[in-house]
Amino acid sequence: MGCHSVINNISNTEKEEIRILLIGNPNVGKSVIFSKLTGMQVMISNYPGTTVDYSQGKIKHLGKTGIITDVPGIYSLEATSSAEEVAIKFLEEGRPDVIICVLDATFLERSINLAFQVMEYEIPVVFVLNLLDIADSKGIKIDIKSLETELGAPVISTIATRNIGIKEVLQKTWELGQNDYYARREEGLSKEEIWDKSKAIVKKVHLNSVESRVSKLDKFSDLCINFYTGLPIAIVVLLFCLAIVVGGGKALRTLILLPILNNWYVPLISKLIESIISEGIILNILIGEYGMLIKGVEWPFALILPYVALFYGVLSVLEDTGYLPHLGVIVDGILRRIGIQGSSIVPFIMGYGCAIPAILGSRVATSQKERLIISTLVTLAVPCIAQTGAFIALLGNHSMLAIIFVYLISFCFILLGGIVLNKMLDGFVNPMLLEIPYLLVPNAQALLKKIWFRVRSFMIEAELPMVLAVGIAALVAETGLLNSVGVLIQPLVVQWLGLPAEASIALILGIVRREMAVLPLLQLNLSTLQMVVGSVVALFYLPCLSVFGILVKEFSIKVAIQISIFTIFTAILVGGIINQSVSLINALLH
Structure with missing residues (x-):
């Protein structure tokens, strides 16, 4: 089954207010990105499940207002947990103008699996590849351009805690959110086929020239x-x-x-x-x-x-x-x-x-x-x-x-x-x-x-x-x-x-x-x-x-x-x- 993307242009009419949905796995840095984009003092925890309720904030950019919603961290859109139900509710009932989907550079296969499920909703998506500093410390290198081609949507590399890439995320979000563009995926893929596709993409975009390294913090983590x-x-x-x-x-x-x-x-x-x-x-x-x-x-x-x-x-x-x-x-x-x-x-x-x-x-x-x-x-x-x-x-x-x-x-x-x-x-x-x-x-x-x-x-x-x-x-x-x-x-x-x-x-x-x-x-x-x-x-x-x-x-x-x-x-x-x-x-x- 092919999985090539086709870009659809539905409307060129600019919107006065852009609705943005922030989505991704737990511990991928969504709350940090939300805080950086809105300037809100949101509680940020490096712990699974701490963001149970959704958070909303306003963004002012280029004379227009954006309403960004940060939903709980999830692994899939199968509605098997309250966090997934919240995310699906915003996707289906809220119908955002653009989605910011945060990918984990250290667990890319899992993130891509979620990315495919997000794209099925036919809403413009900006992919944010975060935690690149941690990936680099583990010897993980990713070909960003290749990943962008495979997903058929823009991919912005970020290190959110250092503000690296945040401006680019905002600009690309505004660009896609102004008009109804989306990447349409071919339907009919089973769960197993989506996982297989995710594994194949990871193999393509991972650069194998760098040896995997185990840091002192990783060794200490094992002891803990x-x-x-x-x-x-x-x-x-x-x-x-x-x-x-x-x-x-x-x-x-x-x-x-x-x-x-x-x-x-x-x-x-x-x-x-x-x-x-x-x-x-x-x-x-x-x-x-x-x-x-x-x-x-x-x-x-x-x-x-x-x-x-x-x-x-x-x-x-x-x-x-x-x-x-x-x-x-x-x-x-x-x-x-x-x-x-x-x-x-x-x-x-x-x-x-x-x-x-x-x-x-x-x-x-x-x-x-x-x-x-x-x-x-x-x-x-x-x-x-x-x-x-x-x-x-x-x-x-x-x-x-x-x-x-x-x-x-x-x-x-x-x-x-x-x-x-x-x-x-x-x-x-x-x-x-x-x-x-x-x-x-x-x-x-x-x-x-x-x-x-x-x-x-x-x-x-x-x-x-x-x-x-x-x-x-x-x-x-x-x-x-x-x-x-x-x-x-x-x-x-x-x-x-x-x-x-x-x-x-x-x-x-x-x-x-x-x-x-x-x-x-x-x-x-x-x-x-x-x-x-x-x-x-x-x-x-x-x-x-x-x-x-x-x-x-x-x-x-x-x-x-x-x-x-x-x-x-x-x-x-x-x-x-x-x-x-x-x-x-x-x-x-x-």
């Missing part, structure tokens, strides 16, 4: 996915990351941020407010014990921000190097015991930043049961980075063993909760099918852009609720409502948990933001046991309002309420058991 070498590597990597976040965050907080706050900001703002407002409830709400202008700045910026910034820096490096899928292979055996695949290590790690992207990231799971397990465990026992900062601020100067104890409890309940949920919930968990991308040296510009975007998003989303929570704390404290609430829940807080009645405010504020269940404890003179109990209660405490909203959106109001009740019950039960057990032991010893 071998269990016996990968496990110790994973432990070292995670401990190193933990040291950077905890040690670096504490250093930034102690040496820079707190001195600036205490020596400059607090005296200045206090003097300013006192000169404007006389003594009274308003003054106390603004600069008192829970002053919005004091604690509303100290807690998010001086106590939490250092850990947030360093965590997102570490996470971005792990993503952009491609290490996370390697880690998924190593932990698959452990995670499968709690009902999820090793590839779901990514949502878990994202949960240590914030539960919201972790719950959204659970969409990559292959079953509803797995999604529920991931979302429940992240909500229950995975502390977000803001909580981590609060734990370190509360416990760090008193006992590092206490911090380790809290996180040990977290880890145990992740395993225990997963085992219980795996047995309780109906459904199945598929075997792990995970593409392992090459280990890469991250692009510095893209990496810094991603870190800044994440930190900025956190501050926008967290700052206002945190300041609001501080305001509520000040109001409750100044109006005497705290005493009323304390009387109502005194048997629970004082007698069962062993905390002072003033700790009730932490339980109230924890509804707004999870870390706010910890930070008010800094104002109290607590023993080490009380700090640990308060931290454990805050660890398991109900999801904050934004997380609750995401649970409702992703599942249902019923599921969100059930998870919330489960977390509150666990928080009070475990915190009380720790307090009562230690108190009993102390009583027996004395």
Whole structure:
């Protein structure tokens, strides 16, 4: 069967707005190209399946507007997954004016197979041959002109992370998108024939004069996915990351941020407010014990921000190097015991930043049961980075063993909760099918852009609720409502948990933001046991309002309420058991 292309000219009428569809395999650099073309700060991850939703952006070029849609990475157009269904929906219902199909220079045969399926839709196509730098490092050379002839459509070579070829892609896209030109392929090829044709093309366009090379990163990648070498590597990597976040965050907080706050900001703002407002409830709400202008700045910026910034820096490096899928292979055996695949290590790690992207990231799971397990465990026992900062601020100067104890409890309940949920919930968990991308040296510009975007998003989303929570704390404290609430829940807080009645405010504020269940404890003179109990209660405490909203959106109001009740019950039960057990032991010893 022949497969020669015939160019069809349907219309020469220029369009005012060009609709562009960006399509390609996972890990081929689509999101990078999308970001470069639109200038949008899109999250870019070197991990299969992270782009579950489609993204849209605008392009201004030559006085005209283009609407570009980036669909999830796919391997075929057979509608066997949700990602493929999204891509087909845009091809059939959206009918773009031009398609940018990104090809992987390191796995060209697989990309060409998808290219043939794309061309069947008779829409103008610009092929982008990306990752040429990685291909070159492996000794892979490709004859671009020959590939263009075989596909019967323009092929632009790019190294997207370095902006190489991006302008050419834009120009060619505009050229084809202005008029209805398309490359018509002969129909009737079976799946096997398409694969055979793809193999034949790869043989033609691959230049054999260059010997294949195995880089040091490739050798290290092999070590990372071998269990016996990968496990110790994973432990070292995670401990190193933990040291950077905890040690670096504490250093930034102690040496820079707190001195600036205490020596400059607090005296200045206090003097300013006192000169404007006389003594009274308003003054106390603004600069008192829970002053919005004091604690509303100290807690998010001086106590939490250092850990947030360093965590997102570490996470971005792990993503952009491609290490996370390697880690998924190593932990698959452990995670499968709690009902999820090793590839779901990514949502878990994202949960240590914030539960919201972790719950959204659970969409990559292959079953509803797995999604529920991931979302429940992240909500229950995975502390977000803001909580981590609060734990370190509360416990760090008193006992590092206490911090380790809290996180040990977290880890145990992740395993225990997963085992219980795996047995309780109906459904199945598929075997792990995970593409392992090459280990890469991250692009510095893209990496810094991603870190800044994440930190900025956190501050926008967290700052206002945190300041609001501080305001509520000040109001409750100044109006005497705290005493009323304390009387109502005194048997629970004082007698069962062993905390002072003033700790009730932490339980109230924890509804707004999870870390706010910890930070008010800094104002109290607590023993080490009380700090640990308060931290454990805050660890398991109900999801904050934004997380609750995401649970409702992703599942249902019923599921969100059930998870919330489960977390509150666990928080009070475990915190009380720790307090009562230690108190009993102390009583027996004395």
